[in-house]
Amino acid sequence: MSYREEWRLYEASDRSDELIHRPMTEEFLFYQAVSNGDIEAVKRNCEQERFMEKEGVGQLSRNQVTNMKYHFVIGTAMITRICCQNDMELELAFRLSDFYIQKLDDLHTVQEIQNLHDEMVIDFTEKMRQQKQKDVTSKHISACKDYIYCHIKERITVEQLALEYGVSTSYLSRLFKKEVGVSLSTYVRNKKIEVAKDLLKFSQDSMIDIANHLSFSSQSHFIQQFKEVVGMTPKKYRDSHHRVKWDKTVSRNSTDMIGTN
Structure with missing residues (x-):
C-alpha cells in the first residue's frame, strides 16, 4: 500500500477518540510575545509548561521523546521566521536556530527537551526585547x-x-x-x-x-x-x-x- 493510499484509509477511518489540535491562535499569540520581546508573557508560558502538554498537540511520532523533538524543531523554525519578520538580523536568527536544534542531538528525556525549549524561547525573547529598546524612533x-x-x-x-x-x-x-x-x-x-x-x-x-x-x-x-x-x-x-x-x-x-x- 502506498503512503497516499494509507493516508486515504486513515482519513476515512473513525478517529473520534483522536486528540483535537489546539487553536493556531494560541500558538501565534505565543510566537508574537517572543517577537515582541514580552519576556514576562513568555516566562509565564514556560512556567505553565505549555510545551509539555499533550492536549491539543499533534502526534508526530509514537515515541514521546522523538515527538517532542519534532515539535521543538517546528517551534524553533516558526520563532525564527517571526523574529526575522520583526527585524531580527537574519544571520543572528538562523545561528540561534541552528545552535538550539543541534543541541537536541544530545538530549534523551522529555524534561531535558522542555528545559532546552524554555532556554531557547527566552533567549530569542531577550534578544528581541534588547533590539526594540535600541530601536526607539520617531x-x-x-x-x-x-x-x-x-x-x-x-x-x-x-x-x-x-x-x-x-x-x-x-x-x-x-x-x-x-x-x-x-x-x-x-x-x-x-x-x-x-x-x-x-x-x-x-x-x-x-x-x-x-x-x-x-x-x-x-x-x-x-x-x-x-x-x-x-x-x-x-x-x-x-x-x-x-x-x-x-x-x-x-x-x-x-x-x-x-x-x-
Whole structure:
C-alpha cells in the first residue's frame, strides 16, 4: 500500500477518540510575545509548561521523546521566521536556530527537551526585547520602516516616502539619517540585499530573477550593489551558503511571509 493510499484509509477511518489540535491562535499569540520581546508573557508560558502538554498537540511520532523533538524543531523554525519578520538580523536568527536544534542531538528525556525549549524561547525573547529598546524612533521613521518592509520588492525613493507621509524630502532624509545612522536609500538597499541573501540561500532563482524580484535596475546593478554590501558576488555567496533546494513558488511565498527573503 502506498503512503497516499494509507493516508486515504486513515482519513476515512473513525478517529473520534483522536486528540483535537489546539487553536493556531494560541500558538501565534505565543510566537508574537517572543517577537515582541514580552519576556514576562513568555516566562509565564514556560512556567505553565505549555510545551509539555499533550492536549491539543499533534502526534508526530509514537515515541514521546522523538515527538517532542519534532515539535521543538517546528517551534524553533516558526520563532525564527517571526523574529526575522520583526527585524531580527537574519544571520543572528538562523545561528540561534541552528545552535538550539543541534543541541537536541544530545538530549534523551522529555524534561531535558522542555528545559532546552524554555532556554531557547527566552533567549530569542531577550534578544528581541534588547533590539526594540535600541530601536526607539520617531513616528515618521517608524512608518517609513514599515512601508519599506511591506514594499521591499518595489522601487522605493525618498520622494515617494516623503509624499506618502506629507513631509519634505530634505526633512525626511535628515531625520532618517539622524535616527537610523544611515541614509534612507542605503537602508532600502541594505534591506533588499538581506532579501537577496535569503533567496540565494534558499531558492533556485537566477540572478536576473532576483534582480527583477527586488526591482534593481538591472542584473549588473544588483551584482554591483550586492558585492558592495556583502563583500562578494551573489554567485560566490550562493556557492558558499546555499542550503536547501526549494521550489520557486514556495520560496517566494516564504519571502512574502517574512517580508524580506
